[in-house]
Amino acid sequence: MMPEMLDKLDRYRAEMVRRNIPSGVVEQWIGAALPCATLTLDGGGPVVGRYGGPLLLPPGAPDPEFPFVASLNCADLPGKVTGLPLPPDGRLLLFAFPDLDGGGQVMYVPEGAAVEERVITFEYYDEDPDCLEISKQYPQGELRMAADVSLPFHSSKAKATDHGWRGEDLPWAPYASIHSDLWNVVDGRDFPRGGWVQVGGYALEECMDVTP
Structure with a gap:
């Protein structure tokens, strides 16, 4: 991953440890991190597309x-x-x-x-x-790209059984609400003008289905 992505994960790790989240859970979360691109109207990065x-x-x-x-x-x-x-x-x-x-x-x-x-x-x-x-x-206008990193927000996954599919909690499920709050703190950005487009990474919202 790029340096700015690793720096964001380091800040997240430090904040989770400060909140006494078990280190094993924190490392599992960070180990699931995926790179992504965040596209906004207000960014300073290269133009990669446009709204409208x-x-x-x-x-x-x-x-x-x-x-x-x-x-x-x-x-x-x-x-x-x-x-x-x-x-x-x-x-x-x-x-x-x-x-x-x-x-x-x-x-x-x-x-x-x-x-x-x-x-x-x-x-x-x-x-x-x-x-x-x-x-x-x-919104209308040029979309500019910033390298970013994404962590999963889903707290369960689908598991096949003899009787069909059932949901299974992931290790971080008991800390999901804390994770969501802290990731927003680490992210440190206000809601940008026109919102944003994320390319890659995880969905920001868990669907009703248990497949993220």
Whole structure:
């Protein structure tokens, strides 16, 4: 991992020890750390994509199911930062709506592919005008990358049994709330303008399913 990632983990370790969390639990948590990239409008790092802008899709590509949120340049997202085997070039298009089931969608557009601007009107805009208003308020602007590190927030995992799948608590489950609070303290950042996009790492919220 990069020096800034290791420094963040060292500060987290020191704070957990100060709170008398068993050292074995702390090291298991840190051992599960994954690199990730944090993309924001307010950062000072390189530009790797943008929020908003026109939706440019290949002519034969299907319509997305959710509004367009952001585009990311794969060539500008190195694997040592994201921890992901992304394509070496081309763009990732991100689509989402916060109040609709299903979460979101990702589409890949290869480098050099012919594209055209596509304007989409979703049916739920007519059913609920608030959806359209929320989409219009999505942030716009260049996304800048910072190398970051991610720890798991899930406290259980799925385990196969003769009778199907069941949840099994992870070693840090009894300290999950402390972990969440301390990681936010170590993170030390206010909620950035326009939120952020995280590429790689763990989800920031445990789903209802026990598979993180």
